[in-house]
Amino acid sequence: MKTEDNKTGRRNFLRTSGAALAGLGAVVGGTLLGEAVAGTDKGNNPESSSPVPGYDWKKHRWAYGIDATKCIGCLRCVKACKEENDVARDANHFRTWVERYVYLEGEEKPLVDSQADPQNIAAAGTEADYRFDNRYKDKKVTKSFFIPKMCNHCEHPACVQVCPVGATFKSEDGVVLIDHEYCIGCRYCIQACPYGARLFIEDMGVSDKCTWCYHRITKGLQPACVEVCPTHTRVFGDLNDASSPVSKFIRENRVQVLKPESGNAPMCFYVGLDKDVS
């Protein structure tokens, strides 16, 4: 049944296909290798490696401090963040938010809410405005405090670990960023973040999060939330600079981080946390 002809024909076919594939491989491989080499060259030159012209990301190590004892829950930070970063003005997308913990007399567990709570939205009148309502005015409150929350720009970020394409990465200056042009929108990073700090932009099909206002800090400005905070609850700065507000904050206080057991090693340092804050 088998003939020499079809044997030879098949062999030729395989040989031709093999050569074609090898050729294609060489072209693709060559292009990738070229890019990889180009990338290495970039890496050796700090000026060109930085995503922002004129800013050397190897010279900074940004960190954030939150003195929760000073927070008054005014939510200007939330509003500033939404406006500065064009975050959806609804109750389900936040790069930063503030939690309110209230202990009522006779109760062991706190009542917790944030500005996204339906009652608070009702009090604000719109999802695009932010306020805490006065629901406890007739109650006996034994302890209460506010805790601002945001991306912790962790030293070992679980979100970066799980990204299947490397679209989210820790930059040289310690800020965890997302390349929206490369994100495939799988939302694995959202799952991996123990802090609920990541959100999904449905219209763009990509994940999003706080960047510590990267577009501002690389120009020597403060993140919008820090800039507008009236009580200096939020401080930001460069750990490489001993005189920066955050270096001073860490030096002068006994700071804590959220969920240290996660192993993510957050770079947002808190003063005034409580055992019930999670």
Add this chain to the structure above:
Amino acid sequence: MIEIAPFTGYVYPNETIIPWSVMIVIYPYLTGLVAGAFTVSSFYHVFGMQRFKPVARLALLTSLSVMLFVPTPLLLHLGHPERAMNSMLTPHLTSAFAMFGFFAAFYTVLLVMEVWFVFRADNVARALSSTGLKRFFYRAVTLWSDDLSPRARAIDANWLLTLAIVGIPSAHGLHGYIGFVYGSLKARMWWESDLMPVIFLFSAIVSGMALLMVLYVVTCRWRRVEIDQACLKGMMAALWGFLMFTVVLEGLEFANMVYKGKEGIDVIMEYVKGPLFIRYFVLQFGLGAIVPILTMSIMMARGTKGRALVIGSTFCALLVLMNVLLMRWNVVIGGQEISKTGKGILTYVLPFWGRESFVSAAALTLAPMGLLWILTRLFPPWVERPLAR
């Protein structure tokens, strides 16, 4: 349209949009069916268990039909499906998910090759006995080789054995790996478990076996062919064993979580006693596992045969298929309904219509059966036919 999940207690504001939808329930379900069906085919093709011969080739076609649909729920879920190949072009190697494309592609090629070798002799015979377009099709499928000499058949057999042997760890590795995607996620207490990959793997085997039992019975009825009782009984015994093991593992995992009682266990207990009670304890464990285990135990003890065996085992298999689908749901959706705050519970809302909805999920679950129907018409896997191997 954005589905907002209602919640009780306190949840992080961004959690109100559940990240992984019903598509991510369907995805491991389909992968599991692939691994399970492949296991059934291996009983005959690798281990030479003759009683599984009637379903061995059907199992292989089932595995292939389902595998070809495995990426579809993922693609429907991605915000940028057109960038999906980035995970293979520039895989980020620390991601537990970066290797999926490679594993899936490797396994698909392996399955196609195995199907090719298993059906080669039949296809050659079909090519020789047909004319026109049909002849061209089968000749193309055989890659224009019509060599059925004993030497060529021996080479086929060698390839088949090698592929099947490589296939077992590949199929099971693929599914265990998917369990790892969940089990390794430390941010969610409901998922973070060393047992998760093993549970996923065994429930996969169970689901594939159950599907094959149903398919075998249905196709025999359809074709008016007598059901091979020994084969069905063998599958039932295997299902019984694997199901028992799976249930014990799942029970152990839950017991571990409760007994350890780590931070956050309060909200988990509130969740399992509340929203999860019916779909976890009653439907998944009770109706989906205990009922079939008991029914199959009774049937095996009494040596049930004939019509009662067919009805009983098909009934059990259908319950097990429901069990595994619920297990996927309870893991994937359940994990996301327990807030990372440890202080609240969310409720996933399944839209009826849309890209990630009940309708699309149902369509994707049933679509492989449509493909299987086409494949069985092109490459009949039935052993009773004279063309069979």
